Amino acid sequence: MSIEKIVEQALQDGYLTPAMEAEVGRICDTASELSIEEYMALDRLMGALLTGEVVAVPRKQFINVMEELVLTEAISRVAAFESTSNRTLDLGDIAAYALNRLPPLYATTEEGANYQRSRAKEELQSLISQQVNEAIARNLDRPDFFPERQVISKTASEGDVLSQVSSLLQTYAPRFEAEGSR
Template structure:
């Protein structure tokens, strides 16, 4: 979809969705040079956002606590494997595989998230560890079927730290380390 059409849709609806925002970003990133019409449309969108005529819909108004629990488990396990072998594992694939086999734990408040974390640690920690183990086994045994496939949010790097950083930014923007200090990116 073109920038002009996205802006037209946002002005008509009064909302700029995360998908629309991502598409504008993709067009801007891939275009060698934007046309005058595209610049004018972006200027119109900026003005509408500043005046409140268009409201940007937040990316997430809720979190799935299971995502951060799976990421924590997967990060620890992947780091162990990569430190003791020559293998490089795809943290995103591992997390997605495990999450597809676990119940979601959504929350809209910090109190709700704390409750879901506590509930998961008491009732689901063993299941989380088991699903992450299955995901790692699947990842280790998976042949390179489609080496040309493109990763979502490509550009974060292929190393574990880059993958972790990208996943935490997307799924746990308020993730806190023990001791209360937030991770900043």
């Protein structure tokens, strides 16, 4: 894949995956000289990364190749869906749903990752597609939540979490304590 196509895909999807980043790096390392178009594409990508239009998915010391494959599939499907619909889908929820139903494929070296990728593409691609499709269907059937909902903070102290849970219970079950104490 060319730098221009990778940048175009990243701009379209809003994400730069580790695989895309590695491919750009490989092209830059092996090319004796980049064309004007390639430099312009890299400039567009850098600008998009700086403005947040494109988000770089972080690289790890070890990778679960299944995450990469599911994320690539989910980005493709979500982008296709959102281009023909006025609804937006939660990419994180879709990827998490599918990943929870697929086997992990961890690797610590590039050779191991390549092996896991080829193995997964041969043996698991249809299952990956099926789980991403199911995740999208579930995401579409999800009820609309109240806009004032808040995630329970991970950095909150135990007392803060308890007060948040208590507040949630008071909001959604206001008569629970009154009826339970009788």
